[in-house]
Amino acid sequence: MPEGPEIRLAADRLHRVLSGNRIVAASFTPHRLRHAKRRIEGQKVRRVTCHGKAMLTEFDCGVTLYSHNQLYGIWQIRERGETPKTNRSLRVALHTEQHSARLYSATDIELWPTARLDEHPFLSKLGPDVLDPLLTAAKIAGRLQHESFRKRALGSLYLDQSFIAGIGNYLRSEILFQAKLAPTARPMDLTRRNLQRLARATLAVSQRSYRTHGLTVTPTTRKKITELDSDFAKTRFAVFAREHRPCVNCSTPIEKDQFTARRLYWCPVCQPG
Template identity: 40%
Template sequence: MPEGPETHALADRLATLLVDERLTHVRFIDPGLQRRRALLERQRVLAVEARGKALLTAVAGGWTLYAHSHLFGFWRFVDDQDALPDGAPPRLVLATVRGVAALYAAPSISLWRTDELGAQPYLAKLGPDVLDPAVDARALLAHMRTPRFARRTLAVLLLDQGFAAGMGNYLRSEVLFQAKLSPHRALEDLATNERRRLANALLDVPRRAYRAKHDDALPPGKDYLARTRAQFGFEVFERKGDPCPRGDGRIVEDRLAGRRLYWCPGCQQ
């Protein structure tokens, strides 16, 4: 499943194709949406943005297309519609003079008035997005004081989109490693400096993962990443049995909250 960095990189790719162009063709497989395609067709695309793992395409005229790929949804990009492969039809096709984007498999797709987007159930539950330039460590620390998070373990919280939107399974292991925190700790047991380490890692690790997808050139509007290192590689994820990069033990694999988690009991306390 794509995590925040992959979804944001996908939003950049869609933006290159769509933003400031008019949609020349829109097609949904869902008959209800297909009847409403005129809300999008011939409209100019204002923005494509990622929020958590959802993609939002806003058009002039006040409508926004919501798409969440879930486990199996994926996009294809082609120059024109004839180049789309035969076989299972896409659930959604968006075309401009620059090219065609098609979404496949089993995503959630819906159309919202842009000013009512806050009522979309997935978006309404999202916590601060770790890749949103407006989110800083202070905002995360304030959000950590939400009472319902207090007794939950970090292993559970770091997969909860309501705690930190855009987080996911590989990021969970890497954030906890950078913060030197055990996945078994409960949030309420963290000291102030440990919370600060967690907040900083929640921002730094996903941003490096995202930044590394763009080599040197940052996409427009991503200047906030200018001082983020462009290198990203797994330090612990899928490294079971390897020596810890900090040299104080071996990486272990746990199943926590149903997903694989990798960590070092030597340095993650």
């Protein structure tokens, strides 16, 4: 499933081609959205943004198209008149004079009043977006110490979207590795220094992945990993999907465990319990 950085990059691409432009034609295949075409055609797109893994396309008529890609959903952009060659099921199509944006395979799609987005049953439960410019390390440290989260093992807490939205499998593994913390550690047991290091790593790894389109490691670390492994997919990460490969810091084989029924990778030496 795409995580916060991938969703925000997709939102950026949609924003560039849709924002400020009028929708001259639209189609919605889900039956519950059968009336959306009349509402959207002729409207201008104000902006496209996201919260966690939810995409939000805001129109100037006061409604927002909410969509969640889940595992298989994907937005594709083409110049007007071009159609992607795909076997995917088309769910939404938004056409401007110059471009077409099409959403395929997603099932969680709704048209929602913009002024009431905070009442949306999914959005209302989310914590702050991990890539929100207003999110600081101090705010993350504060949430780690909140009664709702402080007793939870980090390996499960860091997939809880009510804690911070947008963190998924690979970010969780990479953040905990950079913070040098075991997935079994709990915020309540951490020193202030460790809490601060974890908060900083949460921002640094997520922002780096967004900025570099998927790399969670620094250029120096990636150079070290490349010397150990030539597989590009494996050199994107310090630990994720690198089971049995040597840790870039200590050469200990990376381990793979299950937390909340999802795979997690970590170094038992660099991340002591």
